[in-house]
Amino acid sequence: GAVVSQHPSWVICKSGTSVKIECRSLDFQATTMFWYRQFPKQSLMLMATSNEGSKATYEQGVEKDKFLINHASLTLSTLTVTSAHPEDSSFYICSARDQPNTEAFFGQGTRLTVV
Amino acid sequence: AQSVAQPEDQVNVAEGNPLTVKCTYSVSGNPYLFWYVQYPNRGLQFLLKYITGDNLVKGSYGFEAEFNKSQTSFHLKKPSALVSDSALYFCAVREPGRRALTFGSGTRLQVQP
Numbered sequence: 001g002a003v004v005s006q007h008p009s010w011v012i013c014k015s016g017t018s019v020k021i022e023c024r025s026l027d028f029q030a031t032t033m034f035w036y037r038q039f040p041k042q043s044l045m046l047m048a049t050s051n052e053g054s055k056a057t058y059e060q061g062v063e064k065d066k067f068l069i070n071h072a073s074l075t076l077s078t079l080t081v082t083s084a085h086p087e088d089s090s091f092y093i094c095s096a097r098d099q100p101n102t103e104a105f106f107g108q109g110t111r112l113t114v115v
Numbered sequence: 116a117q118s119v120a121q122p123e124d125q126v127n128v129a130e131g132n133p134l135t136v137k138c139t140y141s142v143s144g145n146p147y148l149f150w151y152v153q154y155p156n157r158g159l160q161f162l163l164k165y166i167t168g169d170n171l172v173k174g175s176y177g178f179e180a181e182f183n184k185s186q187t188s189f190h191l192k193k194p195s196a197l198v199s200d201s202a203l204y205f206c207a208v209r210e211p212g213r214r215a216l217t218f219g220s221g222t223r224l225q226v227q228p
Binding site: 006032034042043044046049095100103104105106107108109 | 149151156157158159160161164205214215216217218219220221
């Protein structure tokens with residue numbers, strides 16, 4: 001299947017700083033990318049959907065000013081957690097799809113720890 | 116609104132025995148259904164999908180799932196479990212016209228040697 005690469009795999013940052021997570025589709029053009037957040041032993045919660053060249057659509061309850069999403073090209077989307085706090089510590093996973101009726105492929109996830 | 120239920124938090128099965136991981140869904144219209152597997156600290160790996168066609172779908176690693184419209188179910192099955200199948204399994208659904216998947220709560224499969 002198609003490959004989605006997420007970087008970094010893990011990051012530790014100080015409270016108040018910002019962290020950027022990259023999601024790349026390596027062998028296909030991703031017209032749509034999704035960002036999920038997963039708490040320990042819980043399911044994936046959709047944060048936002050982004051299309052290349054347009055603003056992301058955020059799910060209810062997700063602060064768009066805190067979780068900045070940029071889908072600058074058909075192969076790259078970034079999630080920036082601004083002014084991170086310990087409660088932002090979580091596992092963040094991106095996924096990408098090239099066509100509407102195909103399955104989404106997932107990155108390996110990023111474990112963010114804010115201290 | 117689309118939703119998915121995985122009624123079992125954990126399924127235990129002995130190696131070599133058949134396994135079933137249950138999933139039921141609720142959508143408007145015909146569903147697109149998916150199964151993914153997650154290993155510790157990793158992203159999700161696609162196993163199989165149902166879009167249309169035969170109700171029995173075969174996927175990766177010997178897994179299969181049966182779409183049952185009347186029971187709104189899409190249970191994951193494998194005839195003979197392996198210890199290496201032990202992982203977290205997620206069922207997901209998408210309604211036609213919607214872009215994002217909705218995931219179930221996940222079922223941890225534990226295969227004992």
